[in-house]
Amino acid sequence: MxxxxxxxxxxxxxxxxxxxxxxxxxxxxxxxxxxxxxxxxxxxxxxxxRTEEVPPEWMPRPDQLGKRWQGPVVRAEYSFVVRKPEEVYQRELRQVLDSLFPVFAWRPYRRAELEQALQALLDTFPQPPFSVPGLELREMLADEGTRRQISRTVLALLAEFGQRYITDVPKERLGAERITVRSAAFAHRSVRIEEVLDSAEAVSALQALVGRTVSPPLQRVVFELGLRLLRPTLFYDAELTKALQEAARASIPRTWGIVRAGEVIVAPGEIVTDTTVARLRSYANARLLQREQRLxxxxxxxxxxxxxxxxxxxxxxxxxxxxxxxxxxxxxxxxxxxxxxxxxxxxxxxxxxxxxxxxxxxxxxxxxxxxxxxxxxxxxxxxxxxxxxxxxxxxxxxxxxxxxxxxxxxxxxxxxxxxxxxxxxxxxxxxxxxxxxxxxxxxxxxxxxxxxxxxxxxxxxxxxxxxxxxxxxxxxxxxxxxxxxVTDMRLLEYSSLEHPLLRELQHKAPGTYQHTLNVARLAEQAARAIGARALLVRVGAYFHDIGKLSKPEYFAENQLGVDNKHDRLPPKKSAAIIREHVTEGIELARSYGLPPQIVDFIPQHHGTMLIRAFWQKALEQARQQGGNPPAEADFRYPGPKPQTKEAAILMLADAAEALTHVLPPEPERLAAALDEVIRERILDGQFDECPLSFAELRRIRGELLEGMIGIHHRRVSYETASHAAASPRVP
Structure with missing residues (x-):
């Protein structure tokens, strides 16, 4: 105290x-x-x-497209419009828009306008807006016959060019294979882009035509005059182009028809298509609108x-x-x-x-x-x-x-x-x-x-x-x-007998070490029998008695060939030393960083059991001396009681291993002693806090008894009363 x-x-x-x-x-x-x-x-x-919005039995998954419908028959309760999926609508819209071409207004040359423009150009003489090297332009135009010939030639060339499709927009900017041409003579005409000339191509074509049709003396003059009068005949109509696109957009339907009331939307065995999915989704949305469902x-x-x-x-x-x-x-x-x-x-x-x-x-x-x-x-x-x-x-x-x-x-x-x-x-x-x-x-x-x-x-x-x-x-x-x-994988790290604590135990307390191995084997077999964590109970058994390292000579399994030191101590002191191996074990385990689940086996494998050998000795001394009986609390382990099946198994395996060293290897006597050990712990309430059933206790008892028969060597027992068979050792 x-x-x-x-x-x-x-x-x-x-x-x-x-x-x-x-x-x-x-x-x-x-x-x-x-x-x-x-x-x-x-x-x-x-x-x-919102089960009405997307009924679970109606909605095929994306991976079901092209497969047979496995759901129930879906019949329309009322008529509804099948809305086309947005991706389908956008695809059709792109196809239609891609088929539309830019619209150009065609305005061919008029002869009266050409004659007027040519006359104005010639009237700029004597300072024309161009020069013709090597020619006496003044003399040429002064000659009335030559002047008329030049005028006729230029007008003839431009009259031919006036019927062509000439645009001032470079063709690479059009980005289309065709264009749409609109004029007063015809409504619309589709023209291949190869038939259209841009400004550069028109100049080259004019030069080639002059070279083929005009005599050499007049070629340069005619080309220079024609170049000044050359203008586009096609003009881009942005407003009409946009109007055509809007009309095309409006021409694409947003629906796939109507489903009438009573019509079967889809039946088992039908192939699921995009149309099937659209019909089901449209029906679900129609139900939502009809019933005005709210959250x-x-x-x-x-x-x-x-x-x-x-x-x-x-x-x-x-x-x-x-x-x-x-x-x-x-x-x-x-x-x-x-x-x-x-x-x-x-x-x-x-x-x-x-x-x-x-x-x-x-x-x-x-x-x-x-x-x-x-x-x-x-x-x-x-x-x-x-x-x-x-x-x-x-x-x-x-x-x-x-x-x-x-x-x-x-x-x-x-x-x-x-x-x-x-x-x-x-x-x-x-x-x-x-x-x-x-x-x-x-x-x-x-x-x-x-x-x-x-x-x-x-x-x-x-x-x-x-x-x-x-x-x-x-x-x-x-x-x-x-x-x-602590998982089984982590437990594997502590299952090796090469752990420093176990090696020290083998060196300082060989009897306890051997006892530990026997208990581990018995406990593991019992754990497997009831489906408990066999690896956890085996590792817990390895470390359950490490507290005996501080005073190994006070424990019976290590007293081979030496006097029992407890013979010279009062029972209460002996019980205190025995109990200290629990507290010493907890402190030692924590100092080595053992996981809490392993440390828990150290106090729980004894629970709050009575250290009966010294308790009986103290009672006998009190009776002989006529004093008061000792306090039972001084002779009980501190606990707690086993909290898991594994801790309860270790408690029984620890006692069962002790029986093998005080009893002969006779199955009947071992079975009777083991039954007494189990009965004592049940009556003492040691299993009240763990989920161990009586059916599991029977299986544990069978496995422990089978393992006990295989252990033959005897052990030194403390000098106790006749109760030694029920509690054969002081752990």
Missing amino acids: GMDGSTLFSRLRNRLRPAQGQGGLRSSPWVKGMLIVATVVLCGLFFPW GIGTLASGFGHAALICSVLFVYLGFLRPRIFRDNLQLLGLATGLVCIALLGWASQSIGSVLPLELLVVLPAFSMVVAILLDSRTAFYATVTAALLVAGIRHGDYSTGLVLMLGGMLAAYTVRDLESRRQLFRSMFFILLGMGVAVLVFSAAQGQRWDAILLRCGMAGLNAAVSPVVTFGILLLLERGFNV
């Missing part, structure tokens, strides 16, 4: 209370209720709210109610069959987060609207593997079913996709039940691909899909199979390093 009146037991309980006190929020029913409600609400947000309580309840029904599959299972997980709000938060993430991925695969089957990339198998590794395979099974149903419901009742993901997730979960290596995760790739691939083939064949579509879906399933284990590995790594979560 300390100076403040506290005992070792009370001090240890005070030290452990903060760790246990963390259960405040972790076990609060209010937090649990809010967590469940938040999960349902978040998942419900991803469900389709109300009923609409919200449909999505949230659907999500609540699906989520209840997992929550009801946890509440009735996995109360340990259900009580722990932190574990419940992890499951809820996984469900919301899967729901988000399912919604994204639907909302993106890609022609690729993105729904097969929902990494539900990764979620299944994480749950199986961190919790157990049965919980992973129910979590997989719940997540798959969420994806199916969010995707408008796409339960074929839900079944594909469900089968892949289940196989993924069972492939990591007994994880022994990180490389084992990648073995899961094959089983995920097998499950999803078989389901994809079955549903694709039933829907009559083409082979290219089937291969695409199988490829997406293969991509999911490759990605899911990698995602699982990343999540586990994050949980291990960031949140100190």
